[in-house]
Amino acid sequence: MTEKATALTATRTQVDEAVAQAVREGLTAQPKRLPPWLFYDEAGSRLFEEITELPEYYVTRTERDILTACSGAMIAQAAQGKRVRLVELGAGSADKTRLLLAAAVELQGKVLYEPLDVSASALTEAKKRIEREIPAVTVAPRVMDYTQGLHGLEPDAAGERRLVLYIGSSIGNFDAREAGPLLERVRAGLELGDGLLLGVDLIKSEETLLAAYNDAAGVTAAFNRNMLVRLNRELGADFDLEAFSHRAIWNASESRIEMHLVSRAAQRVRLAELDLQVDFAAGESIHTENSYKYAPGAAEKMLAEAGFAPVGCWKDAQGWFAVCLGRADQDVELPGLEATEDVTLPAPDRATALDPVPPRRGNRASAAGQKQ
Numbered sequence: 001m002t003e004k005a006t007a008l009t010a011t012r013t014q015v016d017e018a019v020a021q022a023v024r025e026g027l028t029a030q031p032k033r034l035p036p037w038l039f040y041d042e043a044g045s046r047l048f049e050e051i052t053e054l055p056e057y058y059v060t061r062t063e064r065d066i067l068t069a070c071s072g073a074m075i076a077q078a079a080q081g082k083r084v085r086l087v088e089l090g091a092g093s094a095d096k097t098r099l100l101l102a103a104a105v106e107l108q109g110k111v112l113y114e115p116l117d118v119s120a121s122a123l124t125e126a127k128k129r130i131e132r133e134i135p136a137v138t139v140a141p142r143v144m145d146y147t148q149g150l151h152g153l154e155p156d157a158a159g160e161r162r163l164v165l166y167i168g169s170s171i172g173n174f175d176a177r178e179a180g181p182l183l184e185r186v187r188a189g190l191e192l193g194d195g196l197l198l199g200v201d202l203i204k205s206e207e208t209l210l211a212a213y214n215d216a217a218g219v220t221a222a223f224n225r226n227m228l229v230r231l232n233r234e235l236g237a238d239f240d241l242e243a244f245s246h247r248a249i250w251n252a253s254e255s256r257i258e259m260h261l262v263s264r265a266a267q268r269v270r271l272a273e274l275d276l277q278v279d280f281a282a283g284e285s286i287h288t289e290n291s292y293k294y295a296p297g298a299a300e301k302m303l304a305e306a307g308f309a310p311v312g313c314w315k316d317a318q319g320w321f322a323v324c325l326g327r328a329d330q331d332v333e334l335p336g337l338e339a340t341e342d343v344t345l346p347a348p349d350r351a352t353a354l355d356p357v358p359p360r361r362g363n364r365a366s367a368a369g370q371k372q
């Protein structure tokens with residue numbers, strides 16, 4: 001077994017233990033919950049890929065459009081004339097990441113890419129595909145929970161910059177109390193001058209949001225229910241899949257989509273491996289995911305609060321999604337942006353660059369000349 005293959009399997013037991021602990025905690029809590037990383041076993045990772053192709057799921061498509069138009073600028077901004085290596089939190093299939101990797105290869109030739117994920121199957125597929133399609137990229141995957149910080153990565157080479165990719169709106173799974181410390185832990189693992197590229201989903205019409213999480217083909221429902229399939233297999237549980245419905249709602253006061261599995265009747269579920277019985281009332285839900293949607297300017301603020309100076313933010317012309325770059329800095333000034341201060345440059349195509357982000361409120365409108 002090669003060293004890299006070992007990295008894919010070494011943490012298997014840790015992942016199993018984490019599943020057991022998260023399920024015990026979540027199903028004995030009130031209200032009941034399960035963490036969204038549990039979606040991503042092999043079947044869940046495949047279902048997520050299907051979701052990204054759905055007509056209603058604008059998220060992946062929109063971010064991909066931005067990356068298609070702007071990857072070169074993002075990589076150049078992150079590199080600042082040096083070599084870059086890329087790390088990705090929750091890389092999944094790394095499908096969109098290939099755009100950034102190709103831009104890095106164009107800039108510097110060989111590139112080291114370290115995707116981190118709890119899904120070993122997704123990483124195995126990503127590594128195979130990327131090394132076949134972009135041979136100048138070396139993929140060094142790690143099966144790990146990125147919420148615990150960045151550790152076990154290849155050490156920095158002198159004169160290199162690390163660019164951490166946290167795209168795909170994954171930060172939206174965390175509420176503000178969790179997201180801030182998570183980004184701070186990432187910052188703590190970086191050197192001055194390293195970068196964080198953060199992809200966030202922006203607030204839009206409720207109709208568009210709800211359609212994306214309630215697709216007509218029922219793929220998101222299958223993705224949500226797959227969590228129960230996983231618990232049946234891995235924890236000897238006896239969830240009856242037909243006895244739980246998928247529900248996605250827009251919680252406007254929290255600015256988030258919530259996904260739930262709702263018990264259709266009063267029932268008792270047994271989880272043999274945990275020696276646990278869980279009672280459900282009719283209509284009681286298991287909260288499986290939050291997906292926060294952000295106001296313009298919120299990503300820059302999150303970056304700044306975690307110690308990254310916001311240096312660029314790229315958005316599609318509809319203002320549905322933003323990919324923002326922060327640079328690890330010593331003394332970061334809050335950009336002080338608010339929803340009403342957001343600006344999009346006139347766009348000849350679907351993506352526009354807003355670069356650099358002015359440090360103070362009010363500068364932005366005069367710099368870009370157009371206010372939304």
Ligand SMILES: C[S@@+](CC[C@H](N)C(=O)[O-])C[C@H]1O[C@@H](n2cnc3c(N)ncnc32)[C@H](O)[C@@H]1O
Pocket residue numbers: 036037040045048060089090091092093094096116117118119122144145146147167168169170
């Ligand atoms: C919504 S998918 C996004 C995949 C990809 N980044 C994209 O933009 O399409 C989330 C990915 O993050 C992984 N993931 C979720 N929580 C994680 C955690 N705490 N640590 C490591 N990986 C995680 C999942 O396994 C999944 O592959």
